[in-house]
Amino acid sequence: EDKVVQSPLSLVVHEGDTVTLNCSYEVTNFRSLLWYKQEKKAPTFLFMLTSSGIEKKSGRLSSILDKKELFSILNITATQTGDSAIYLCAVDDGGSQGNLIFGKGTKLSVKP
């Protein structure tokens, strides 16, 4: 059974800290891995990763994929209270329906 596992499930840090969120996966046919940030409402897209070893960066956020070890990490440096959210990892299994398999998410709380 295809699955995506995120760790930790929740994390509390202070402003200025650096955090690393983990996502491991087991899917039959991998096409891409995506990270989303979910605040109060809908998830918003952060990154899509398809190739191993190529870091994607956006401001203080960065992510990298390891297709050999079947995991990805999301790094956030110099965290701010606005980074508080649930971070979702999802894998596109390349099926004809274009479905994403989601992990349970990591709830990040950044304290002032």
Add this chain to the structure above:
Amino acid sequence: NAGVTQTPKFRILKIGQSMTLQCAQDMNHNYMYWYRQDPGMGLKLIYYSVGAGITDKGEVPNGYNVSRSTTEDFPLRLELAAPSQTSVYFCASSSGGLYGYTFGSGTRLTVV
């Protein structure tokens, strides 16, 4: 703004009542999805559609029905509401390429 529009945002139903959650997108996406999100459980796929007239069950379809008469609209029907259907429901659409999903803002449903 273009995107995915979900209505209503909030709803309280009594056990046994029926309702339809509306979802519309204006991006000409072929793929549309309904997910439910329970606390700490990530996103579970209810139904999906790969184009007008084509729908299929996802991971948790029991108690729900969908239709896709047009490319734009993908309503989700609850026929006999049960407390287990208390959740946040997200509609999403995708072009099917490597661009991830666009999510609607969600519907918070409570069944009492």
